[in-house]
Amino acid sequence: MIRQIKLLSKVLLANTFGINKLRYGKDKTDKIRFFIVLVAMLFLIVSVGLLVYKMFSAYCKAGLGFPVPTYLYVFVSILTLVFTIFKSGAVLFSIKDYDMLISLPVSKAAIVISRFITMYVNNILVSLIILVPGIGTYVYYERPEISFYIICLISVLFLPLLPLTIASIIGAIITAISSRMRNKNLVEIVLTFGLFFGIFYIESILTDKSAEMTPAMLQDLATFFNDKIKQIYLPAGWFGEAINGNKTSFILLILVPILVFGIFALIVGKYFQSICSSINAISAKNNYRLETLKENSITNALLKKEFKRYFSSSIYVTNTLIGYILGAVMCVIILILGKEAVLNKMGLGMIASQVDAYFPFIISLMFALMSITASSISMEGKNLWQVKILPVKSIDVYNSKILLNLIIAAPFYIISVITLVLAVKPSGLNMLFMIVLPLCYIVFSAVLGITINLHFPNFNWENEAVPVKQGMSTLFTMIISLASVALPLVAKYFLKSVSIETVIMVTLGILISVTLGMYIHIGKKELITL
Numbered sequence: 001m002i003r004q005i006k007l008l009s010k011v012l013l014a015n016t017f018g019i020n021k022l023r024y025g026k027d028k029t030d031k032i033r034f035f036i037v038l039v040a041m042l043f044l045i046v047s048v049g050l051l052v053y054k055m056f057s058a059y060c061k062a063g064l065g066f067p068v069p070t071y072l073y074v075f076v077s078i079l080t081l082v083f084t085i086f087k088s089g090a091v092l093f094s095i096k097d098y099d100m101l102i103s104l105p106v107s108k109a110a111i112v113i114s115r116f117i118t119m120y121v122n123n124i125l126v127s128l129i130i131l132v133p134g135i136g137t138y139v140y141y142e143r144p145e146i147s148f149y150i151i152c153l154i155s156v157l158f159l160p161l162l163p164l165t166i167a168s169i170i171g172a173i174i175t176a177i178s179s180r181m182r183n184k185n186l187v188e189i190v191l192t193f194g195l196f197f198g199i200f201y202i203e204s205i206l207t208d209k210s211a212e213m214t215p216a217m218l219q220d221l222a223t224f225f226n227d228k229i230k231q232i233y234l235p236a237g238w239f240g241e242a243i244n245g246n247k248t249s250f251i252l253l254i255l256v257p258i259l260v261f262g263i264f265a266l267i268v269g270k271y272f273q274s275i276c277s278s279i280n281a282i283s284a285k286n287n288y289r290l291e292t293l294k295e296n297s298i299t300n301a302l303l304k305k306e307f308k309r310y311f312s313s314s315i316y317v318t319n320t321l322i323g324y325i326l327g328a329v330m331c332v333i334i335l336i337l338g339k340e341a342v343l344n345k346m347g348l349g350m351i352a353s354q355v356d357a358y359f360p361f362i363i364s365l366m367f368a369l370m371s372i373t374a375s376s377i378s379m380e381g382k383n384l385w386q387v388k389i390l391p392v393k394s395i396d397v398y399n400s401k402i403l404l405n406l407i408i409a410a411p412f413y414i415i416s417v418i419t420l421v422l423a424v425k426p427s428g429l430n431m432l433f434m435i436v437l438p439l440c441y442i443v444f445s446a447v448l449g450i451t452i453n454l455h456f457p458n459f460n461w462e463n464e465a466v467p468v469k470q471g472m473s474t475l476f477t478m479i480i481s482l483a484s485v486a487l488p489l490v491a492k493y494f495l496k497s498v499s500i501e502t503v504i505m506v507t508l509g510i511l512i513s514v515t516l517g518m519y520i521h522i523g524k525k526e527l528i529t530l
Contacts, residue, residue: 004106008114013121015460036472049133056134060141068142069152072134074233077163083126084119084167090282091115092168092268109269116164116265131156148243151250155239161257162235165264175277184239298392302400303407309379310372310404316379316466320429323370324412327363331478335423356424357500358489360437363416365485368441372405373449374477377527378458378467387527398450402406405446413438433504435450440511449477451518454525484511 013019053421056068092115102109135152138144235256243248310316341356355362380387387397417435426434453473468474488507492500 001107001110004110005113005117008101008106009117010111011115035475040255041475044475045129049131052130052133053137056137057141060137065138065142067240068134068138069243070236072131072138073155073159073239074236076130076159077233077236078129079130080123080160081163081167084123084164085171091119094171107269108272109265110269112272113265116261119164119168120160123164124157127156127160131159138321144243147245151242155242155250155253158254158257161261165257165261169264179491215340256342286481297397299400299403302392302396303403305399306376306404311409313379313464313468315468316372316375319468320370320372323366324409328415328419329410330366331363331419331423339423354426356426357427357430359420359424360430360433360504361485361489363420363434364438364441365482367409367413367416367438368445368481368485369478371445371449371474371477371481372408373401373446374453374474375467375471376401376404377453378461378471378473379464380458381461381467384459394525395523397527398522402446402448405449406442409442409446413442423468429501433501437504437508440508440515441485442483444511444515445477445481447515447518447522448480449473451522452476452480454522 056065056072059065059068092112139148235253238246238249238253238256242253417438420434421431424434453471454475456472458467458471458473488503492498492503495503
């Protein structure tokens with residue numbers, strides 16, 4: 001069975017990371033794209049690393065470095081759990097290659113374990129992006145003994161195992177339940193946003209409390225949370241004790257996840273066929289009746305199709321809507337609590353009188369980062385032919401995707417602008433900028449997403465998370481959108497004699513010109529042939 005697991009895992013990982021296409025593909029464009037993605041990923045890794053270093057170095061400098069390894073262990077475990085729950089069911093019990101695999105002379109347990117290994121590799125790579133700078137910061141400030149490095153290295157390899165197993169069980173249950181519900185995607189969307197804002201709310205409470213505490217109180221609080229974490233999540237406690245030399249805790253840290261996963265793999269392997277059939281079963285009523293047929297214009301028909309496609313995927317909605325929601329929530333909070341109070345909580349109270357002119361860029365950032373169109377072409381998947389055979393122009397398809405993006409963003413944009421204007425009470429020109437600049441960034445981001453996705457499409461995906469969360473197009477759109485907001489601010493920092501109003505007007509001119517240029521460009525491009 002080990003050989004079967006090895007072969008299946010190799011194939012799955014090669015498909016996930018596009019290794020075969022890179023090694024054996026004759027198209028040089030694929031290799032160029034790969035290296036572009038590699039550079040972009042390195043930039044992202046460095047950015048995350050600097051953020052992690054900044055956060056945990058503050059702990060260490062304040063004399064609160066002792067719980068950092070435990071915090072990192074718990075944080076990565078929670079991250080693995082949260083980001084795996086809603087895709088584990090679809091990955092482990094995917095029906096797409098089920099018929100082919102079940103007919104091969106391989107054990108069902110090998111299929112389960114190979115799919116699990118694929119999720120494990122993905123999660124361990126993401127975990128290392130956070131763990132390496134976090135542990136590196138702890139080592140730099142605390143100077144632990146040699147045994148710490150060995151225990152830490154081994155523990156990290158087994159860290160994702162338990163949360164992945166738990167997430168797989170929960171994900172399978174959610175998939176099984178939601179598959180029998182009429183609005184299953186709505187259930188997943190509500191659960192995901194509820195979880196996110198629950199974590200956000202708890203973090204804000206802790207931030208408020210810590211801001212009011214003395215160093216001694218913070219020391220006691222860190223000790224309290226460290227002890228509570230060890231009680232609630234036993235592996236974190238074992239990890240904390242293991243790095244302090246407790247051999248029993250180290251053995252438990254390794255054996256328990258392996259044992260839990262082993263039991264899970266045996267049970268699922270035994271009942272794999274029946275579980276797949278049950279989870280992916282679709283019930284349908286036979287009382288369909290042909291009623292009045294309605295005729296729509298090309299734009300309306302394509303737009304309705306886009307709406308149905310968008311809201312049929314909980315992964316698509318939750319990963320693209322969060323920026324708009326956060327932008328609106330931030331503006332409402334500023335209106336309720338007041339600009340000064342919010343800036344004080346962020347540690348920026350000293351610049352409260354100077355920040356008004358920068359609010360157009362602040363709110364634009366929230367709306368520019370998340371582009372629904374960045375993966376909209378890729379989301380057509382292997383059904384792209386259905387769009388290509390329609391008697392419509394390619395630009396009509398692009399327009400419907402851009403229009404969907406603008407319609408989804410519109411209510412959040414309106415709420416944000418109205419609440420921010422009421423909260424800040426800007427002058428005439430600044431009010432105009434506060435209205436126009438975010439709107440231009442929304443349109444720019446929507447057109448940019450389509451443009452990049454046409455050059456970096458991905459139709460050969462098994463799970464929707466691949467084009468939405470891991471796609472090259474999504475990554476490039478986010479990086480370029482971030483740069484488009486950051487560069488004017490960097491320019492203002494160095495050109496101190498230039499007013500912020502001038503910077504905004506120049507930015508508006510460039511944004512409008514680039515957006516029109518991209519729109520003209522995509523108007524000349526045909527839909528990609530599979």
